[in-house]
Amino acid sequence: MFEIPQRRLTVEVRPRMVHRVRDQDRPEFEEVGIARDEGGYLLTGPDLPNGGRAPANWPLERHPYFLETSMPGVFAAGDVRHGSVKRCASAVGEGAMAITFVHRYLSNG
Numbered sequence: 001m002f003e004i005p006q007r008r009l010t011v012e013v014r015p016r017m018v019h020r021v022r023d024q025d026r027p028e029f030e031e032v033g034i035a036r037d038e039g040g041y042l043l044t045g046p047d048l049p050n051g052g053r054a055p056a057n058w059p060l061e062r063h064p065y066f067l068e069t070s071m072p073g074v075f076a077a078g079d080v081r082h083g084s085v086k087r088c089a090s091a092v093g094e095g096a097m098a099i100t101f102v103h104r105y106l107s108n109g
Contacts, residue, residue, distance in 0.1 A: 032071060033057060033070060033071055034069045034070055034071050034074065035048060035055065035069065035070040036082075037082045039082075041080060041081060041082035041083075041084075042069055042076040042080050042081055042082060043069065043070060043082050044064065044066065044067050044068060044069055044075070044076050044081050044082065045064050045065060045066040045067055045068055046066065047082050047083060048063075048064050048068075048069075048070055049063055049064075055070050057070070058070065058072070059072065060072055060109065065101040065104065065105065066097065066101065067081070067094060067097055067098045067101055068101060068105070072105070072109075073102075073105050075098040075101055075102060076098075077091060077094035077095045077097070077098045078090070078091030078094055078095065079091060081094070
């Protein structure tokens with residue numbers, strides 16, 4: 001909880017879900033087939049294709065969207081993603097981008 005004295009506003013912040021992929025062994029990602037790098041970060045978009053081909057077990061004709069994991073329709077943003085900048089502002093931007101890709105996925109598959 002923190003206060004902003006200029007406006008006398010009190011905001012209570014509660015995280016809903018946090019995955020610390022690198023620091024913990026997260027077998028559920030492997031169980032559902034989400035690819036990770038050697039450090040445990042989730043591989044997404046351009047980091048997934050192998051030699052210009054779609055990743056193994058990719059069921060769609062298109063390549064993965066930029067923040068899409070190896071499971072179609074599942075997106076990763078922020079620190080959990082391989083190659084991310086590891087800064088709060090970047091994570092927020094990636095989260096906004098992920099929402100755009102979710103809408104595209106829901107519209108086009």
